[in-house]
Amino acid sequence: MKKTPEMLFYHNPRCSKSRDALTLARGAGLEPEVIEYLNAPPDLAELKRLRGILGIPARDMIRTHEEAWAKTGLDAATSSDEEIFKAVVKDPIILQRPIIVRDGKRAVIARPAELIKDLLTF
Secondary structure (H helix, E strand, O other), rough: OOOEEEEEEEOOOOOOHHHHHHHHHOOOEEEEEEEEEOOOOOOOOHHHHHHHHHHHHHHEEEEEEHHHHHHHHHOOOOOOOHHHHHHHHOOHHHHHEEEEEEOOOOOOOOHHHHHHHHOOOO
């Protein structure tokens, strides 16, 4: 497999959707740069960059059903992007996964994992 540093993969190895998407990428002959974001959480600047590439509001980047989200006391519908991202920096488990970025220009949250197929070709 060829190493594909132009594909970043924000991964949680305990998540089946994340594992499935990584398997799809590798099955296509790609070896993404894997970032286990629970061990190396993105900072505010990286979260803002990801939001820009994804083209979605910050609230769509979080897992509102996580207990950690409930503990933030924030409301996804009314909280600012800044408030949401600060909560993610504090407790990255609330970040949706997996987030895959291709060439720094295209990205998806691969839920379902098959959404990664849009990023497998140039």
